Amino acid sequence: MYRFLLTPRWLGAAALTVVASVVMVMLGNWQLDRYRERTAINERVEAANAAAPVPLTSILTAPTAAGTPGPLPGEALAWTKVTLSGRYDPANEIQARGRTVGSKVGFEILTPLILDDGTAVLVDRGWVPAPPGGAHAPPEVPAAPTGQVTVVGQIHLSESRPAPVERRDGRLDTRRISLPHLATELPFPVYGAYVLLTEQSPASDPAFVTIPIPHEDSWQNGGYAVQWWVFAGMVFVLYGWQARREVLESPGAAGRPAKPARRDRVEDADQRRVPRDRVEDADQRKASRDRLDDADQRLAAQGRVAEPGVHDRTVPAGSRDRVAEAGARDRVVEADTRDRVAEADRRAAEAAASRQAATSATVTAGGTKETERRLATGRDAG
DSSP, X not given: OOGGGGSHHHHHHHHHHHHHHHHHHHHXXXXXXXXXHHHHHHHHHHHHHHSOOEEXXXXXXXXXXXXXXXXXXXXXXXXXXXXXXXXXXXXXXXXXXXXXXXXXXXXXXXXXXXXXXXXXXXXXXXXXEOOTTOTTSOOOOOOOOOSOEEEXXXXXXXXXXXXOOEEETTEEEESSOOHHHHHTTSSSOBOSEEEEEEEEESOOOTTSBOOOOOOOOHHHHHHHHHHHHHHHHHHHHHHHHHHHHHHHHSTTOTTSOOOOXXXXXXXXXXXXXXXHHHHHHHHHHHHHHHHHXXXXXXXXXXXXXXXXXXXXXXXXXXXXXXXXXXXXXXXXXXXXXXXXXXXXXXXXXXXXXXXXXXXXXXXXXXXXXXXXXXXXXXXHHO
8 A cells, every 4th residue: 555655756755754854953953052052051140140249360271461361250140249448549440332221222231340469350330321412423431440459340241343442532442342453442450351340349330330240041942942942853754644545545545536547538438439330330321232132133133123314225114113112212221321320420529529528527637538539530530
């Protein structure tokens, strides 16, 4: 029943099904890895929020030279809560424009905090809205506290894809907070990560909006993984459904009559045609006329029937009557034969029209032409 699965077409479909399923499983596994990575980030953020702050100098390597950042920390240290003390350097303050908080665009203000050893840490003091003049107008930024400041915040890794840095309105202006790029514009050694301010002593100005720490949407990746795995199973279900449909639609299936072959339909049409009977009737009529001609010849020999162009021979009256009677019979037989042939032609034409209307949807053009050719041959013979 399912031997057709071994044909090249179905073997190709099976191979394509397997390849598609394997690819979908791999995509599902990739989304599962992304789910695990994002889940780990969320867990790290939550753990850092609940942990006590640690000195920044105890977990980050200090920079050694001005114009170059310190070693960039790994992702394991991202969002770690730290504490540090020093004094702000407002002369080298940085504004990162085009930053969005709560669907509003504004600026993030980063001020270097100079530690006791002369190194510096960039502290993101918060977000301020863009002025009415637009994103390129200078924002209104509260002044940094003077004197010794203690900061509590969370480590933020350097951003990728650095943007140009230029001095504007007394500050360094950029779109991306890239520590390796910004360090070249500062006159002191800078740590390889910056700090998002959460607490400060003395207190931070309330005009600043605390930068929220985003949580990763890990469940989206989990949903994608399940979706790809479902697709991988569905391709096999689709393959099986198509194979089952092929079996049900094949000739000889249970509850489904077998479809006759096209050659059998043509042969049946040939067998149902009547032109062959008309040819046989014509042969029989010819044989009858031949017998009548023989009878006339015998009568002519016995009764001296006059032949055309011969005037010296006479035909008895009885012989002439028999010849006339034979001629009348011949005409009657011929007229009757013509009537029967005409009736047979009419019935054959009606039957052919009925069959053509019933089988026009299934009989191919080649079979139809062959049948018409044979019908035309039969009519010519009739």
